[in-house]
Amino acid sequence: MTAFLDLAAARYSVRSFCPRAVEPEKLARVLSAARLAPTACNNQPQRIKVISAPTDLAKADECTPCRFGAPVVLLVCYDKTVCWRHPTNNALTSGAIDASIVTTHLMLAAQDAGLGSCWVMKFDVAKTAELFALPENFVPVAMLPIGYGAADAAPSDRHESRFEVEKILF
Numbered sequence: 001m002t003a004f005l006d007l008a009a010a011r012y013s014v015r016s017f018c019p020r021a022v023e024p025e026k027l028a029r030v031l032s033a034a035r036l037a038p039t040a041c042n043n044q045p046q047r048i049k050v051i052s053a054p055t056d057l058a059k060a061d062e063c064t065p066c067r068f069g070a071p072v073v074l075l076v077c078y079d080k081t082v083c084w085r086h087p088t089n090n091a092l093t094s095g096a097i098d099a100s101i102v103t104t105h106l107m108l109a110a111q112d113a114g115l116g117s118c119w120v121m122k123f124d125v126a127k128t129a130e131l132f133a134l135p136e137n138f139v140p141v142a143m144l145p146i147g148y149g150a151a152d153a154a155p156s157d158r159h160e161s162r163f164e165v166e167k168i169l170f
């Protein structure tokens with residue numbers, strides 16, 4: 001139990017990566033966490049693009065200012081034809097929730113593998129769909145740059161700023 005909390009406490013948003021490549025076996029281990037994540041009705045709508053080729057990283061830079069030099073970016077999407085749909089509210093689906101749980105798994109698995117990451121929502125969704133030729137039914141939810149933190153990587157002030165548990169209970 002403490003091992004998990006220690007992992008969660010040690011993770012912070014890395015916003016400066018070194019160019020060192022991520023070992024393929026490490027990346028595979030991180031990606032395996034994406035299939036372990038729970039999804040509504042176990043529909044497993046998560047679809048992940050591994051962006052690591054230099055030309056693709058350049059495309060990612062056109063979509064977001066938040067790659068921070070990472071050698072790998074995981075683009076986490078969901079397939080809107082696969083995710084669970086609420087039976088009486090057709091507009092409500094599990095897609096973004098499923099993809100967010102998957103992204104959380106990836107983020108913590110990266111930490112467990114000794115890698116840094118940063119959840120990125122600040123990206124141009126339309127441009128991402130266009131430049132990476134996403135199928136029409138794929139909805140991008142998060143970009144997750146991952147890699148080894150640079151020597152100057154450090155938690156931001158926000159990382160230390162967390163409410164006490166009493167404040168978030170009601």
Ligand SMILES: Cc1cc2nc3c(=O)[nH]c(=O)nc-3n(C[C@H](O)[C@H](O)[C@H](O)COP(=O)(O)O)c2cc1C
Pocket residue numbers: 011012013014015066118119120121122123155156158159160
């Ligand atoms: C849904 C979500 C979206 C985020 N989007 C961005 C982003 O676009 N760019 C960025 O630099 N950080 C982004 N972050 C990171 C948060 O700013 C960060 O998690 C928060 O300030 C707490 O800091 P910590 O992760 O270092 O503990 C995002 C985090 C979450 C959960």
